[in-house]
Amino acid sequence: MRPAPDWTPFVPLPGAPVLAPRTLAELVDGGQSFRWRRLADDTWLGHWSDHIVRLRLTPAGALEWSAPPASAARTAAALPVYLLGNYTPASVDALPWRSDPHLARCLAAFPGLTILRQPFGETLLGFLCSATKQIIQIKQMISLLAARLTPVNPDPICHLISDKLSLPIGSKPDIFTENRLPTWTELAAVPESDLRACLLGFRARYIHQTARFIADHPGWLEESEAAPYPEAKARLMTLPGVGEKVADCVLLFGAGKLEAFPVDTWIIKAMARRYGLDDWTPAQIAHFGRTHFGPHAGLAQQYLFAYERAQAKE
DNA sequence: GCACAGGTAGATT
């Protein structure tokens, strides 16, 4: 018998900002990504592409990571891009916090918060699921897609993952999985009824039709990711189920387009309450956001979003 | 039981 495999030792992530626990939680589980969960040992377990990684903070706030030995070398190269690909202290400093007291409050509440650089296709899938759903429910839908539509992850590390604290209601034992997400090519072969069985509801048709379109247009997704923001957004919005908000989320969280300014219910509330923009339409708020916050408006949006949700919990 | 949830698309005014 070989010894049981174990995680690689935790090592620091070079270049990471010092983070408070709640900022790390907001970074990976604040609605940018839907594939992270807090384990019983107070580490964060996350998945993207075919990566699995655990994160933790030292008492001093230094970010450390660990991965399955078999994939650790690949993940060592990919993690800085995924987590910090959009992180530059200068871009936060360039926001108009000096003249905007509320923005200054939001920045001070979550120092080090940044925008993830996630795989484009996975981000599109996640936000196609997001319409009128709570984050926890989006995570359930995404997990079901991974659990049912891709092969069981053969990495022996999966048997070592214990997450009793985060296990939800017993009726859905397959909610948490270490499988990768299906690719759009794979999704194109899945009947819409199978997608509906993953609790997607009316979103199943969006995903099915989007998958068929992408399968019929090789290179379309990659070209969209590479295009400048206005063109990329227009392209995404031709997909069924992708409107202004979803397109902006995909481009912000999955393509590093920091000028994207998603306007959701939280931002509508925040702009009404903090900036007096009562009864403004989402399009008007988006225009205000872009002009007021500047070329990194999406970064400001994430701070406003995090702050408003934190306030609501209190 | 029923409103609501990180919206979008199509119909109606």
Place this chain on the structure above:
DNA sequence: AATCTACCTGTG
């Protein structure tokens, strides 16, 4: 062009 509504399903 602005406003209204249906769309699935889980949660409180």
